[in-house]
Amino acid sequence: MGESAVIAGQAFNGISVASILLLAALGLALSFGVMNVINMAHGEMLMVGGYLSYLTCKFVHGPFAFLVALLIAFAGASLLGGLLEVSVIRWLYGRPLDTLLATWGVSLILQQGARSIFGPIGVEVTAPEWLNGSISIEHGAFAGMDLPYVRLFIILLAVVVLSLVALFIARTRWGLLLRAVHQDREMSEALGVNTSRVDLMVFALGTGVAGLAGSALALIAPVTPTVGQSYIVYAFLVVILGGLGSLLGAALASLLIGLFSAGAQIFMGVSLADVLLLVMVVLFIQFRPKGIVVRHSRALGEA
Amino acid sequence: MVRLKVSIRIVCLAALALAPFYLSDYHLSLLGRYLALAVLALGLALIWGRAGILSLGQGVFFGLGGYALAMHLKLVSLGPGELPDFMQWSGLDHLPWWWHAFQRPGLAIVAMLLLPALAAAGLAWLLFHRRVGGVYFALITQALALAFTTLLISQQPYTGGFNGLTGFTTFLGFSLLGAGVQRDLYWVTVVILTAAFLFSSWLFRTKFGKVLLAIRDGENRVRFLGYNAVPYKVAAFALSGLFAGIAGGLFALQVGVISPAMLGVVPSIEMVVWVAVGGRESLFGAVLGTLLVNLGKDWISSAMPNLWLFGMGLLFILVVMVFPQGLCGLAEFWPRILLRFHHPIEPEQKGGSGLHVASAAYAKSCEEGRGAE
Numbered sequence: 001m002g003e004s005a006v007i008a009g010q011a012f013n014g015i016s017v018a019s020i021l022l023l024a025a026l027g028l029a030l031s032f033g034v035m036n037v038i039n040m041a042h043g044e045m046l047m048v049g050g051y052l053s054y055l056t057c058k059f060v061h062g063p064f065a066f067l068v069a070l071l072i073a074f075a076g077a078s079l080l081g082g083l084l085e086v087s088v089i090r091w092l093y094g095r096p097l098d099t100l101l102a103t104w105g106v107s108l109i110l111q112q113g114a115r116s117i118f119g120p121i122g123v124e125v126t127a128p129e130w131l132n133g134s135i136s137i138e139h140g141a142f143a144g145m146d147l148p149y150v151r152l153f154i155i156l157l158a159v160v161v162l163s164l165v166a167l168f169i170a171r172t173r174w175g176l177l178l179r180a181v182h183q184d185r186e187m188s189e190a191l192g193v194n195t196s197r198v199d200l201m202v203f204a205l206g207t208g209v210a211g212l213a214g215s216a217l218a219l220i221a222p223v224t225p226t227v228g229q230s231y232i233v234y235a236f237l238v239v240i241l242g243g244l245g246s247l248l249g250a251a252l253a254s255l256l257i258g259l260f261s262a263g264a265q266i267f268m269g270v271s272l273a274d275v276l277l278l279v280m281v282v283l284f285i286q287f288r289p290k291g292i293v294v295r296h297s298r299a300l301g302e303a
Numbered sequence: 304m305v306r307l308k309v310s311i312r313i314v315c316l317a318a319l320a321l322a323p324f325y326l327s328d329y330h331l332s333l334l335g336r337y338l339a340l341a342v343l344a345l346g347l348a349l350i351w352g353r354a355g356i357l358s359l360g361q362g363v364f365f366g367l368g369g370y371a372l373a374m375h376l377k378l379v380s381l382g383p384g385e386l387p388d389f390m391q392w393s394g395l396d397h398l399p400w401w402w403h404a405f406q407r408p409g410l411a412i413v414a415m416l417l418l419p420a421l422a423a424a425g426l427a428w429l430l431f432h433r434r435v436g437g438v439y440f441a442l443i444t445q446a447l448a449l450a451f452t453t454l455l456i457s458q459q460p461y462t463g464g465f466n467g468l469t470g471f472t473t474f475l476g477f478s479l480l481g482a483g484v485q486r487d488l489y490w491v492t493v494v495i496l497t498a499a500f501l502f503s504s505w506l507f508r509t510k511f512g513k514v515l516l517a518i519r520d521g522e523n524r525v526r527f528l529g530y531n532a533v534p535y536k537v538a539a540f541a542l543s544g545l546f547a548g549i550a551g552g553l554f555a556l557q558v559g560v561i562s563p564a565m566l567g568v569v570p571s572i573e574m575v576v577w578v579a580v581g582g583r584e585s586l587f588g589a590v591l592g593t594l595l596v597n598l599g600k601d602w603i604s605s606a607m608p609n610l611w612l613f614g615m616g617l618l619f620i621l622v623v624m625v626f627p628q629g630l631c632g633l634a635e636f637w638p639r640i641l642l643r644f645h646h647p648i649e650p651e652q653k654g655g656s657g658l659h660v661a662s663a664a665y666a667k668s669c670e671e672g673r674g675a676e
Contacts, residue, residue: 038438091624096438097357098623101579104572105619112612233449233568236442271457278450282429282443289433 005137005144010262016151018258019158022251023213024231025238026165027081027206029250032239034182034202037089038100041107042235043228045207047114048080049073049214050223054123066128070157070215077211078204085203090196107228114225122222131219154216161209166247174201237281243291252292312587319493323486332557335489337597339553342499344577344589346546349503351575352583353512354539355519356436360444361547361574362566363451364419368548369561370455370462371418374402375411376471376479376555388470393460402461408475415552416545423544427537436522436536445568452567467562474556485557492553496590499546503586506542515539576615579622582629591630 024046031037053069060068084106092099127150134148169175180188181198189195217227238257242249260280264273288294319338323331343365350356377387386398405411426447430440455462462468471479478484506512517525518532525532555561564570573596581592596618604611626633 032438036438038442088620088624095627097441098627100357100438100441101572101575102620102623105616105623108612108616108619112609112616116609229568233446237446240439240442269457271453275450275454278443278446281446282426285435285439285443286429286433289435 005142006266008142009145010266011259012145012147012151014259014262015255016155016258017262018254019155020213020217020231021234021238021254021258022158023161023209023216025235025242025250025254026162026209026247027203028235028239029242029246030206031203033244033246034178035089035093035199036096037092037203038096038103038236039084039089039203039207040100040104040232041084041110042103042207042210043230043232044107044110044114045077045081045210045228046214046217046231047110047223047225047228049077049211050125050218050227051114051118051123051214052076052211053215053218054125054223057125063128063130066125066131066215066219069125070212073211073215074208075211077214078208081207081210082200082204084207085200089203090199111225111229118223118225120225122224122227124222125218127219150219154219157212157216161212162247162251165205165209168205169247174198178202237277241281241284241291243293244295246291246293246295249291249293256292308587316493316497320490323489328482328485331489332485333598333601334594335485335492335557336554337594338489338492338496339550339557340574340577340597341550341590341593342496342553343547343550343574344581344593345496345499345503345586346543346550347574347578348583348586348589349506349515349546350539350543351578352585352589353507353519354515354536356536356540357441357575358444358540358543359441359568359572359575360446360448360451361543362448362568362571363444364423364544364547365551365554365574366451366455366561366563366566367419367422367544367551368415369551369555369566370468371405371415371548372411372552373468373471373555373561374405375408376474377468378402378406379408379474380470380472387463387468389463389466390460395460399461412552415548419548419551420541420545423547424537424541427540428533431533431536431540445571448566448568448571452563455563463562465563467560467564468555469560469562471556471559479556479559488553488557492557495549495553499549500586500590507586511535511538573615576619576622578629580618580629582631582633584628585631588629588631595630 024042027045028039028042031039050073052073053066056069056072057065084103088102088106089099092102131149131153134146135152137143137145137147169178177188177193177198178201180191180193181195185195213231214223214227217223217231221227234257238250238253241256242251242253257277261273261277264276268276319334322334326334343361347358347361350358381387386395390398405414426444430436430443435443455467456465458464473479477487514525514530514532514535517530518535522532551561551566554565577593577596578589579592580596581590582588599614600611603614622629628635
């Protein structure tokens with residue numbers, strides 16, 4: 001295997017990690033941008049999505065069972081997210097740090113709940129047959145590279161979901177309301193937008209996408225009660241790096257983080273790469289404190 | 304009210320100081336380590352309750368202090384020419400150069416104080432001078448806690464890895480294994496906690512403390528009044544780092560072990576719960592919350608281990624949604640409600656927004672002016 005194949009292989013790995021990060025961070029970016037709420041239980045929505053796809057694949061068979069699982073993971077996670085918004089987050093408006101703590105409490109309860117139901121050991125979702133196998137490149141500069149279908153599927157899923165969400169925001173009436181509330185909450189309220197329903201919708205959408213991420217994750221790794229926690233910190237870094245509630249920023253930031261850590265892992269261990277990643281994020285903030293994509297505003301003290 | 308508060312505090316201090324005479328050795332050692340943690344909680348009350356800076360990475364500074372002292376304790380427990388056990392297992396044949404400094408107790412204690420304070424100051428400066436605050440700051444400190452623990456675990460030959468540092472025998476020539484030593488360490492902890500408490504409550508009354516409060520309630524207003532908020536916030540955060548480091552050292556000394564499991568993401572956020580439960584704006588509340596939550600954790604997790612995480616999750620939600628000012632807030636809230644029945648508060652005293660009051664006063668003065676014409 002040539003040197004360029006190694007680098008290209010790591011780049012491929014980086015992109016596939018980035019796609020899961022993007023799916024995980026999309027909802028965070030949305031709810032943070034629109035509602036100024038940090039949802040620490042977001043990682044557990046990944047976990048819920050993973051367990052739901054495990055259950056679905058247990059009871060539904062056939063070649064397209066996994067697609068059904070994706071739908072159920074989305075529906076289940078967004079339902080749970082909606083419930084969380086109505087019962088906890090709605091009452092904590094204007095207190096972002098308190099929301100952070102309360103949702104951390106929710107995440108502990110969900111984790112322990114999963115541990116009581118499914119046990120501490122991970123459960124496996126077997127990928128459908130049409131995802132087994134890989135594309136091998138045998139000739140040219142990248143000879144020896146191996147592109148598993150599962151990872152290609154995840155990348156495709158992330159691209160499709162990102163485009164759907166972007167279309168939803170740009171083209172539908174709900175998307176219009178979302179943009180209005182994002183730009184100026186008070187003014188949209190004054191114009192008759194039911195902002196609490198928009199908030200509920202944004203939150204449910206975001207957690208639903210996290211459920212999809214959990215489903216995708218279940219294809220490549222076992223689902224454990226703590227699966228969310230291992231991704232959530234990176235998802236937060238994506239949000240910080242990407243900029244307040246920007247889809248484009250989130251996409252760029254997850255690519256950047258995925259490629260950076262995959263690239264760093266060529267030269268050093270995983271844990272040192274993690275440390276270096278954090279250092280890079282802190283240094284990056286020195287130059288662009290509001291992230292890659294900045295929303296210009298004359299309001300004071302935002303974010 | 305003030306006299307009541309002071310007398311409650313004096314009674315509590317006396318009860319703590321006399322604890323070795325009425326508590327069993329086991330319970331005394333538990334109380335001792337909780338009091339060490341309370342020093343860290345004071346630092347959190349200082350930055351979170353006073354200055355409005357939420358840190359989810361206090362475990363890092365706790366760890367820096369704890370490891371600094373533990374490295375010294377590890378070295379003095381060895382015979383001449385011996386290497387720490389985990390270094391031998393990892394195939395190291397000589398002590399890494401940066402371990403050498405910790406052979407001297409004085410340097411180790413200085414490192415225990417300075418390392419966390421400087422690390423906290425550096426991080427705070429990097430973020431605050433670019434006006435990165437609030438939620439962003441909280442999340443970055445959390446990522447820091449994650450990175451710190453993964454680093455500690457991965458560098459097994461130098462840090463003892465997942466097991467951390469343990470097997471301490473002597474400190475400053477005293478054996479750590481004798482029965483009386485535990486009691487002396489307990490008293491040292493009480494003295495340090497009291498000193499930290501008095502220092503913090505003095506600090507709250509100084510101009511520095513008042514500026515911190517103003518920064519919490521309106522950082523932009525403070526800036527427009529001509530203050531640079533950055534040095535105040537950096538100094539407060541460095542102090543909280545110092546407190547956390549002292550807590551780490553005291554903890555390592557009393558428990559006899561320090562490991563990454565005590566300072567990761569989850570322990571760091573648990574530290575925030577202690578302060579939230581006791582009352583983030585009250586120093587007394589921070590200490591009280593630390594003791595109560597840790598006692599509760601010890602009790603619940605030994606009786607019903609599965610329930611602890613449920614309990615802590617519920618505690619988080621309850622504290623934030625039902626009594627955000629914690630136990631001390633509740634204690635101050637009820638007397639005030641009762642008093643209100645006797646002396647209804649005048650509308651002017653209640654205030655409202657500053658602008659509102661000012662415009663009302665302006666309108667009034669206009670009316671008076673017209674009357675004089």
